[in-house]
Amino acid sequence: METTAQPAPPASPIDPQAVQLGNLVDDDGEFTKLHPNYKTALRVRAALTALPVIFGAMMLEGSLRGQSPLPFGVIIGLVVFLAVLFIVRLPSRRYHARGYQISSDRLRVVRGILWRSDTVVPFGRVQHIDVDQGPLERFFDIATLTLHTAGNHNASVNLPGLGHALATEMREEIRAHIKRESM
């Protein structure tokens, strides 16, 4: 739309091969796993969240010593057990539940353990693209790719846990596609 000099757009703005590819990528296909560092990053984040709770449990245990009917260590044992589940098991499941597929004209993002969501965003509807890195993500050299659309639902679709290089590469690819389409 921005290039003024271009004559009328070509009859078909997209080559048939791309459409076919797009179809191949749909639905059931196996999605690509995220960067392995993402799992570690999730674990670190979970550990940081769990730490205050563990401290709290320790203090509770300490202050209740001798007064509680429970034997020493029950509370802390329970909390630590839950924390281990939370730090070890959950990120792993979450990591395996998440993934993406990218084709020549669309990106599919899958996420969720219990509540699954499976979103497809066609590049032709992307308004702008973000690549974000938090401090933790920078440490692990991963990034979050966010596609913004004009729809109210899925106004922004996040894809966390991509390698930083891959995320920027994907961004360039999607941007190039938008540009080509709109000429």
Next chain:
Amino acid sequence: MSVSAPASHSVSVPITAKAPDAQPQPEPQRTAPLSVGIGLLGAIQNAIVPIAFVAFSSSGRGYGILAALGVGLAIIVIGGFFSYLRWRRLTYTIGAQDIRVESGVLSRAARSVPYERIQDVSLEQKLLPRLFGLVAVKFETGAGGGDDLSLAYLTEDAGEELRQLIRERRDAQAGADSGTESDAPSLSEEPAAEALFTMGPDRLFTFGLFEFSLAVFAVLAGLAQYADGFIEIGDAIDLAGAWFSDRGEEVAALGATLQILSALAGLFIVFIVGSATGMIRVFTREWGFLLERTARGFRRRRGLFTRTDVVMPIHRVQGVTIGTRALRYRFGWHNLRFVSLAQDAGSSSHVVAPFAKMEEIRPIIAAAGFDLPSDNAEWHRASKRYRTDSAIVDSLVFIITAIVTGTATLLYAPEWFLFVVSIPLVLALIAAGANLLAWRFQRHALDASQIVSTKGVLSPRSQIATRLKLHSAEIAQGPIARLRGYGTVHLGLAGGEFAIPGVPLDRAREVRREVLKTIAATDFSDIETS
């Protein structure tokens, strides 16, 4: 809606390359001088309370009245002076690419809105400005919140002229940008308008009747609906009982006929008040309703005291919603809204036909490029498992209530057991039945260019969206849905929500595949400029 405006990826440079050379240097202009008058009236309004306050606090002594008048005069003079200053300092410039408004007495603010970002220009007349023949011109940019630019006040003619001008500029720019020739800019005169829908006083009267009965119906429905409704009925019976036992003798003395008469009179008053409110609301809001199809899009004018004049470009219409209410549906009345990015009085959909028969709606949506689903449309229902599951889930609440209260009464008041348990169980049955029934009325269809979704038993609601103007497609599944193989299809619609729940997984994937095929074939910016 944080989306700034469509096609925001195309903000980049080359617009300036097309700078019109024929334009003379644009001059800053002032709004209508009469705006000061409106400001003055506002100041008088503001002065009333302080005057009253001073007058009363000095309890009517002579100097008190004088003081009150003095205070009032001061407020009016200051208010009027500031309103004059504001008017002096508010200028707008119609530039080549944008409209700029500079304002502020002490601090200056300059805002520029590029023409291509202006979605709508609407004119609004509140009562006072209307008496003076002034309008407020609002520029809808699709920016979220009340952050749109507005110019108050211009004379009616100047407002209309400005709107026309901005539209031409915008269209010229859109045409130049897209590189395709646009047929619009050639018409600089007022394009011929074709009236699509109007509502005369008769129609408004009918509409008003239904607005009332609805209020009553809503109350009744609310009472009958769920458990808390029954508690309210219980409370009412208790209250009535207490009232009667308090003044049993009095009431008995009045005699049965009189009691009945007074009850009837009460009902009658409620009826009168209710219908009057509904009637007044309808007449003030919808008076002189006129929807036209102009070369630039849909134009809607309505309002008795506050008159609004809104234009929606056709290509900005993202989808349509046809709704109704339970009672008016029995008489074949529906309402029609357009879903669009621009805001309409705070709501994101534009009411284009608040009270119309289906045959009146058909041409309107046809003008917007939509079709009512044809008779041989291929309708799909939600999954039967979804029906079963939602019936179970919805009645579960009541069954649990029945178990809990049943156990409690069995322990403490066994003679009430049947009564206490039967209520939630009946409710559970109702909830399950409602779900089964709702399932029968919930369906969707996909045709070559649009997707339609319908639901609702008493007041069916249909949503139609163009496949091309959707922005994303998602299949969402909760734990039960995953186990049972269905999911909710969420489609990204600009300015609205479009979700179809309980679709069998295969069908959900098919819908998504089909929709995506249409979307991916055309880039967003091609839609916006078409």
